[in-house]
Amino acid sequence: MSAPSSLEALIEALRCLPGVGPKSAQRMAYYLLQRDRQGAARLGQALTHSLQVLRNCARCNNYTEDEVCERCQSPRRDATQLCVVESPADLNMMEQTHVYQGLYFCLMGRIAPLDGVGPRELKLDRLLDRACDGVVKEVILATNFTNEGEATAHYLGELLRARGLSVSRIARGLPVGSELEHTDAGTIAQALVERRPL
Amino acid sequence: MSAPSSLEALIEALRCLPGVGPKSAQRMAYYLLQRDRQGAARLGQALTHSLQVLRNCARCNNYTEDEVCERCQSPRRDATQLCVVESPADLNMMEQTHVYQGLYFCLMGRIAPLDGVGPRELKLDRLLDRACDGVVKEVILATNFTNEGEATAHYLGELLRARGLSVSRIARGLPVGSELEHTDAGTIAQALVERRPL
Numbered sequence: 001m002s003a004p005s006s007l008e009a010l011i012e013a014l015r016c017l018p019g020v021g022p023k024s025a026q027r028m029a030y031y032l033l034q035r036d037r038q039g040a041a042r043l044g045q046a047l048t049h050s051l052q053v054l055r056n057c058a059r060c061n062n063y064t065e066d067e068v069c070e071r072c073q074s075p076r077r078d079a080t081q082l083c084v085v086e087s088p089a090d091l092n093m094m095e096q097t098h099v100y101q102g103l104y105f106c107l108m109g110r111i112a113p114l115d116g117v118g119p120r121e122l123k124l125d126r127l128l129d130r131a132c133d134g135v136v137k138e139v140i141l142a143t144n145f146t147n148e149g150e151a152t153a154h155y156l157g158e159l160l161r162a163r164g165l166s167v168s169r170i171a172r173g174l175p176v177g178s179e180l181e182h183t184d185a186g187t188i189a190q191a192l193v194e195r196r197p198l
Numbered sequence: 199m200s201a202p203s204s205l206e207a208l209i210e211a212l213r214c215l216p217g218v219g220p221k222s223a224q225r226m227a228y229y230l231l232q233r234d235r236q237g238a239a240r241l242g243q244a245l246t247h248s249l250q251v252l253r254n255c256a257r258c259n260n261y262t263e264d265e266v267c268e269r270c271q272s273p274r275r276d277a278t279q280l281c282v283v284e285s286p287a288d289l290n291m292m293e294q295t296h297v298y299q300g301l302y303f304c305l306m307g308r309i310a311p312l313d314g315v316g317p318r319e320l321k322l323d324r325l326l327d328r329a330c331d332g333v334v335k336e337v338i339l340a341t342n343f344t345n346e347g348e349a350t351a352h353y354l355g356e357l358l359r360a361r362g363l364s365v366s367r368i369a370r371g372l373p374v375g376s377e378l379e380h381t382d383a384g385t386i387a388q389a390l391v392e393r394r395p396l
Contacts, residue, residue: 003261003286003290004251004252004261004262004263004267005263006244006247006248006251006252006263007248007252007261009244009247009248010244010245010247010248012244013237013240013241013243013244013245014241014244016230016234016237016238016240016241017215017226017229017230017241018225018226018229019222023379024217026287027216027287028215028216029248030285030286030287031215031216032214032215032245033248033249033252033261034306034307036214037249039211039214040214040245040249041245041246041249042211042214043211043212043214043215043242043245044241044242044243044244044245044246044249045211045242045246046204046207046208046210046211046212046242047208047211047230047238047239047241047242047245048239048242048243048246049204049207049208050204050205050207050208050227050231051231051235051238051239051242053202053204054202054204054205054231063201063202063205063231064202065202065203065204069202087228088201088228089224089225089228092201108232109232181221
């Protein structure tokens with residue numbers, strides 16, 4: 001008398017989404033089946049397709065469909081500056097300031113010992129290889145001003161300075177404890193301009 | 199320089215989920231791509247598969263992989279009682295009381311003029327056909343005690359009594375304005391036992 005197995009599988013599968021518990025997953029499944037089968041079909045295809053074609057850019061680690069993403073290939077960007085961000089969402093916010101013309105490296109995370117994410121899990125070797133390409137002169141650390149983001153910036157600062165690179169940190173114009181993703185572009189722009197040497 | 203089209207398509211597709219706006223969709227996409235590709239693959243398959251195999255039971259309108267669901271086919275259920283609920287989630291809550299042995303009809307909605315859902319959109323003809331099979335003696339209305347659920351019960355009561363059926367409403371043991379899905383099974387059981395003729 002229980003629910004059909006395919007329905008149970010769908011509800012269970014929806015729980016992979018961040019912040020979605022059993023009740024929400026059930027609601028979502030019923031909603032999709034009854035009210036938006038077209039949207040559900042599109043989502044199913046988008047998931048399958050994006051997993052096939054999206055990978056991490058060999059240079060900036062952001063998502064791309066190519067070996068190296070469009071931004072990293074662009075001759076218009078200043079290849080002597082490398083800005084390190086935690087996530088693609090943060091990268092998008094940096095771009096929206098229209099103040100920065102350099103390149104990026106996207107960590108896809110932060111050092112978070114409580115979550116078991118250390119330097120090794122973050123694959124910081126790739127960042128070091130990228131930063132030491134001989135072209136990059138300055139690395140701008142734009143991790144969040146949370147405890148974990150600060151710790152990551154501190155750790156990266158030591159590492160990169162030891163390789164003879166000039167390292168800076170975006171200014172603490174952002175409120176302590178806040179996150180880039182939820183800050184207005186003007187504040188981020190100021191913090192970028194007022195970056196200080198580490 | 200914008201995001202790859204497959205990533206944008208994924209973010210856009212995630213917005214079909216109820217309560218998911220642009221920011222949440224972006225977060226979900228990044229989370230799935232970076233932290234749970236396996237879960238994302240499973241979700242993609244579950245969506246595609248469930249849309250193929252799940253349909254509405256010809257008798258109770260609940261989701262099933264067969265023409266008629268297991269419950270409607272069971273000889274153990276009392277076919278003289280038909281309980282009308284708004285959603286499969288509500289049906290599941292009724293079952294958890296272990297008090298009811300009859301069959302169900304799942305409306306997959308409620309009369310909600312503000313949302314453009316009238317008797318025609320709910321396909322109440324199917325319920326009438328089902329209730330007038332000659333076997334059903336009593337229809338128990340277990341729509342929610344919200345304004346819309348009450349209006350639906352009132353409307354259905356008139357319709358079904360006109361066909362010579364005995365119609366009852368689960369007791370208002372549930373607080374007015376509350377919803378079945380969020381009520382404990384004991385309260386629902388009492389409301390079922392104390393149902394009153396309409």
